[in-house]
Every structure is written in C-alpha cells, then in structure tokens.
Amino acid sequence: NHPLVNINFATSRSHNGNTLNNVHPEAPNILLNDAQDINTKEVDVVFICLPHTSGIKLTKNALESGTKVIDLSADYRLQSPDSYLKWYNIKHDAPQLLETAVYGLSEINRSKIKNASLIANPGCYPTSILLPTIPLIRENQFDSTRPIIIDSKSGVSGAGRTPKQNLHFVEVSGNFQAYKIGKSHQHIPEMEEQIQKTTSQLPNIIFTPHLLPVPRGILSTIYFPLKSNFTEKEIRSIYSQKYAKEPFIKILNPEEPVSLKHVLHTNLCTINITVVNDLLIITSAIDNLVK
Structure with missing residues (x-):
C-alpha cells in the first residue's frame, strides 16, 4: 500500500494460476504467474x-x-x-x-x-543482532579479544514454509528447544562478515538459536564485551546519535522490557540495554516476517 509503489506482477511455484488475495486475503487481487513467464x-x-x-x-x-x-x-x-x-x-x-x-x-x-x-536481504537473526551492535562497533566500543555471546529465540516461521515433523503443532506447542548450538548456524558467517567490515577484525561469535512455540517474532539477548567500563548513559547516547532519525528503530526506556508482542506485524526493531561492569547486555526484538 505504499503510495510510491505499483505492483505489476507476482509469482508463485505452488499457487500458479491463482490470485494473490485468494492465498493471502489481505493482499491485492493479482494473478500469480510462473516466475519463468515474467x-x-x-x-x-x-x-x-x-x-x-x-x-x-x-x-x-x-x-x-x-x-x-x-x-x-x-x-x-x-x-x-x-x-x-x-x-x-x-x-x-x-x-x-x-x-x-x-x-x-x-x-x-x-x-x-x-x-x-x-x-x-539480511537474515532474520542477523537483523536482530547487527542493528544493536554495529553502532557500538563503529564507535570503537567492542573488545574484540572476547567473544560476543548471543542467545536468540524465534517463532516457527523462521524455519520456512516447508512442512517438517519437528515443526508440527503437536511437536512445537508447549515446547522450547535450542538447536545448532555454538558455532553451527549458517547465519554466523553473515554476522562475522558484517562486523569485520566495521572493525577489520574477525569477531568470535558464539550463537545459540532457540525455537519458540509461537508463529513469528525474534527476541535476541546479546552479551557484548566493552573495551572498558562505559555507563549506560554513554551507550544510550551512541544509539541516540545513530538512530534518532530512524523511524523503525526504537530504543526503549530502561524500565521497558523488550517484548515480541510490541513488534509483531510491524517493521520495528526495539532495543534495550543493561551494563554490568565491562559487559553490555542487549535485548532486541523484531518481526522476522516484516523487518
């Protein structure tokens, strides 16, 4: 519905010949073609x-x-x-x-x-992680001698639409599990490359994703090593300078918890921080199907 965008065509492998609004009722009435025919x-x-x-x-x-x-x-x-x-x-x-x-x-x-x-287009996990960390790395706040430890939770839509047994409702409902722990997830090199472009050093990223029993959304907790003891006020000032004019980045007040509920069906990334000595604990949330 953007006033400066006109959608000329849409394609689908599984719904070729149908209309887009028959598949997604909120979408425009556009015939779905085969991608090879456009x-x-x-x-x-x-x-x-x-x-x-x-x-x-x-x-x-x-x-x-x-x-x-x-x-x-x-x-x-x-x-x-x-x-x-x-x-x-x-x-x-x-x-x-x-x-x-x-x-x-x-x-x-x-x-x-x-x-x-x-x-x-960036990966879903890296989006939730790079948006809160890149501004700090650019301001030389990152202690590259220590690892960045990341703990992320995602709704099941992050695994795609292809049916899989471990993603069935009866498997996911009432459950919560970690997967691809430590150095196994394919989004790790993506994050490493983007951080290395900023700092010229390959970061040590330890990343553990988790599967939440919800349809959508990602909440990440990032344990970010600081070069020295910075105050929360100083860190917030860096975010304010970088993101003051960014309508889809919201730096929350200290008492506001980062929550999936507040970002679902939006393009927002919400961020909050807590400083513990020379460790910055960042929490962020996005809707993986929008942001």
Whole structure:
C-alpha cells in the first residue's frame, strides 16, 4: 500500500494460476504467474524469494535487463564462494555477483543500497543482532579479544514454509528447544562478515538459536564485551546519535522490557540495554516476517 509503489506482477511455484488475495486475503487481487513467464523489463525492481540458489538465473536475467534485484534468500549475503560450500553445502553458480551485491540492512547501509543493482536481504537473526551492535562497533566500543555471546529465540516461521515433523503443532506447542548450538548456524558467517567490515577484525561469535512455540517474532539477548567500563548513559547516547532519525528503530526506556508482542506485524526493531561492569547486555526484538 505504499503510495510510491505499483505492483505489476507476482509469482508463485505452488499457487500458479491463482490470485494473490485468494492465498493471502489481505493482499491485492493479482494473478500469480510462473516466475519463468515474467518480463523483468516491465518493472524497476523485482523481489526474489526462492529457495537458496533457485533464483540465480532469474537474478541474472533481471540485472541484464537493467532491473534492480532485492533477493530474500541467502544467495548474496556472503562474499566468498567458499563460505557457501562450508555453511550451505552448495557451489555458488554466480560468484561474480557476490562482489557487487550490497548487504541490505537499510539503517546501516542506506547510502550503498541507494546505488545498488543487487541487494542481499539480511537474515532474520542477523537483523536482530547487527542493528544493536554495529553502532557500538563503529564507535570503537567492542573488545574484540572476547567473544560476543548471543542467545536468540524465534517463532516457527523462521524455519520456512516447508512442512517438517519437528515443526508440527503437536511437536512445537508447549515446547522450547535450542538447536545448532555454538558455532553451527549458517547465519554466523553473515554476522562475522558484517562486523569485520566495521572493525577489520574477525569477531568470535558464539550463537545459540532457540525455537519458540509461537508463529513469528525474534527476541535476541546479546552479551557484548566493552573495551572498558562505559555507563549506560554513554551507550544510550551512541544509539541516540545513530538512530534518532530512524523511524523503525526504537530504543526503549530502561524500565521497558523488550517484548515480541510490541513488534509483531510491524517493521520495528526495539532495543534495550543493561551494563554490568565491562559487559553490555542487549535485548532486541523484531518481526522476522516484516523487518
């Protein structure tokens, strides 16, 4: 419903021939076509949301026709083809595009995004983690000799739409579990690369995600090592300077808890902090299906 955006077409692999509002009643009445049948020359920007590597051919065609691409998969988030072999167990079919893709975290990379032809939409967990940490790293607050320890909880939609036994209602309801503990999750290199671009040092990230028995939302707790004893007031001042004009970043008052309920169905990222000596404890929340 943005006044400056017109939707020319939408595609679907599973609902081809149906209308978008039949699948999502709140959406416009647009016929769903096969992605191979569209003409990307008709639009200024195309959003591609396909399983990893499935949209590379479509991306190439769109870029060749002069159309900008915003890709929602992980296909262009990492800079090295070797990283895709290690973390996704795939050989990247367009390594040359990794060099030109811009990481699409708008509050951090807005100026680069404006001039980019290929934008890599960030992962859900990294969005909730990089938004509160990058401003502090840019202000030289990060003690890189110590690890960043992150504990994130996500609703089941973060695992995608493909049915899996461990995501069935009877498996998830009344349960809470950790998975891919420590150094196993594929979002780790994405966070490492973005932080390394800021600090020129590879950070030691220890990341444990958890599956919540809720449909959507991510709440992250980040144990961020400070170089020295900074006060909460000083840290809040850094956030205020960076995010004062960002309508979708909300720095909460000290007494306000970060809550999934307050961000669901919004583009907000809420952030709060607590300082314990030389350790900053950050909590953040986003809606993984919007932000």
